Amino acid sequence: MLMLLFFCYCAVVIIGTGLLAVTLRNPVHSVLMVLILFFHMAMLYLSLGAEFLAAVQVIVYAGAILVLYLFVLFLVSLKEELRMPRFVSSAWLGRLIAGGLAACLLYILPVFSTGARGNWPAERVREITPTRALATEMYSASVLPFEIAGLILLVAVIGGLLLARREKDSSNTNG
Amino acid sequence: MIPLSWYMALAAILFSIGVYGFLTRRNIIIMFLSAELMLNGVNLNLVAMSYYLESMRGQVFTFFIITVAAAEAAIGLGIAICLYRNRRTVYVDEVNQLKG
Numbered sequence: 001m002l003m004l005l006f007f008c009y010c011a012v013v014i015i016g017t018g019l020l021a022v023t024l025r026n027p028v029h030s031v032l033m034v035l036i037l038f039f040h041m042a043m044l045y046l047s048l049g050a051e052f053l054a055a056v057q058v059i060v061y062a063g064a065i066l067v068l069y070l071f072v073l074f075l076v077s078l079k080e081e082l083r084m085p086r087f088v089s090s091a092w093l094g095r096l097i098a099g100g101l102a103a104c105l106l107y108i109l110p111v112f113s114t115g116a117r118g119n120w121p122a123e124r125v126r127e128i129t130p131t132r133a134l135a136t137e138m139y140s141a142s143v144l145p146f147e148i149a150g151l152i153l154l155v156a157v158i159g160g161l162l163l164a165r166r167e168k169d170s171s172n173t174n175g
Numbered sequence: 176m177i178p179l180s181w182y183m184a185l186a187a188i189l190f191s192i193g194v195y196g197f198l199t200r201r202n203i204i205i206m207f208l209s210a211e212l213m214l215n216g217v218n219l220n221l222v223a224m225s226y227y228l229e230s231m232r233g234q235v236f237t238f239f240i241i242t243v244a245a246a247e248a249a250i251g252l253g254i255a256i257c258l259y260r261n262r263r264t265v266y267v268d269e270v271n272q273l274k275g
Contacts, residue, residue: 007181014189018188018212027202027205030205034208034212041218044182044222045222048225050222050225050226053234053238056238056241065248069204069248072252072256075259076256076265084266086202089268091199094194094195094199095199098198102188109183109184114224114228117228118225118230119229120230120231134234137231142235149242152242152243156249160249163250163253163254166260
């Protein structure tokens, strides 16, 4: 009963803040709404026994990625944003597509049937804490994807530096 | 015990909210934020299935998705800064240089 209440609270907050995030006029308010959403996602992860991912969700998503978004928002001008229209001229088409997608996904949901069970039953996970179970799986079965993820981060660092770099000769013209 | 389908329904709704934001907003930064919402919807699905199917595969996948999301945010926001520096706008419908 308590879990049900907890889930319903999290679901209502996630859907509400998600809708507010994509409709609010001020982009800073949108980012703050997404911050609340990420914290509630982390709470759901905790209730699903993914404590490491809950920590990563708070540290990486709420701590790093959203701060990056806020920085970039403050770099571009916010003043005109408050006066301009928020939505593209064909927003009704986007609403139609998103609504149709939600309806289709929810409609086909009951057809879904679960596959074979994995080799990490709850007792075994509880025996060696969830974080160690995750690490065991990650460093044994998915070592190669782990390395590729490191490579992707390296590419992101180099790409971010390259994109944000200011050209020497155009620095005085662009101010 | 909450049924798995509730989590999947929540994830589907969150994904659709992300699609809605991505298709309707003009500000490219809010569009990236909507993409993050979509990724979070998928993450919730994977973590819930990992719990109900007693497998760690879903959590490993979620970990990689968070990695890729961080890379995507860094690159995407770099592009947004470039766009603003060159065109003085972050609105996608004002970037129509390639339009005939």
